[in-house]
Amino acid sequence: MASTGADESAAAAQPRAAISHVIFDMDGLLLDTEGFYTEVQEKILARYSKVFDWSVKAKMMGKKAIESARIFVDEFGLAGLLTPEQFLEQRESMLQALFPSCIKLPGVLRLVHHLHANGIPMAVATGSHKSHFALKTQNHQEMFSLMHHVVMGDDPEVKAGKPSPDIFLAAMRRFEGNVEPSKCLVFEDAPSGVAAAKIAGM
Ligand SMILES: O=P(O)(O)OC[C@H](O)CO
Ligand SMILES: [Mg+2]
Structure with missing residues (x-):
């Protein structure tokens, strides 16, 4: 049966978990690579x-x-x-x-500064491996210095790449304290990355 306007407003009124932590993808999201x-x-x-x-x-x-x-x-x-x-x-x-020579995507530096100024811990979860990460980020140290940590594709805890949730769960575990997946907000550009975050319960 087609959903009614009343159904939609009831769904919209459902309380959502407050966001406590943010995890960013890198390629195609923070950096234009x-x-x-x-x-x-x-x-x-x-x-x-x-x-x-x-x-x-x-x-x-x-x-x-x-x-x-x-x-x-x-x-x-x-x-x-x-x-x-x-x-x-x-x-x-x-x-x-x-x-x-890669540049930041429009708006990301402002968003990262805003979250940092508001005390939201942030991490990066990228399929990129260590040596490519170093080349891509060498001119963007200011932004990456605001991240609590970075998890890369060649990290031993990342057994399988996205859409496996491995990388997002590893990123979540490395924040301080007990972090709930439902309170993690993930920013992604890739279909496999969106799927990975959803499977992780984020
Ligand atoms: O989008 P990322 O940051 O997970 O990077 C994955 C690859 O290196 C590029 O698609
Ligand atoms: Mg990406």
Whole structure:
């Protein structure tokens, strides 16, 4: 049965848990790096006369590097031509050259300062591994210094990448005190990241 206006206002009136902590994704959310991945992947695909596809991009976003490499090879029918490991090798020097020039997404610095000024503890949960994180954040130390901690994709506690909830649960556990998932607000750009946060109960 279709929902009525009364149903909708009753749902809107449901009390929600107050937010105590915030967890940010990084790539495509705090930092404008997703375009770099797209640019590099288009170049690699062109070597095999293949064309980039946004539905594949959406599946790759937010994952650990090797996970997204497997999706790339499978979805573009490159098995037998390129292994996921070779794909990562081919894109590495191009990405390393691009990452240091990344800029912040509009409004994020203001939001981070606002939350910090209001005493909301913040963390970052990114599928990026340590060496890429260092390249991307080298010009954004002011913003990242306001984070209580950062959890990266190559962290031992992150067994599987998003949509596994591992990374968000690890980020939650590293805040001080007892933090409830329902009081954590997650900011994400990737479909797999939104799913991960919901599975974590955030
Ligand atoms: O969106 P993030 O920060 O989890 O990063 C994931 C990859 O490095 C890029 O899609
Ligand atoms: Mg992201």
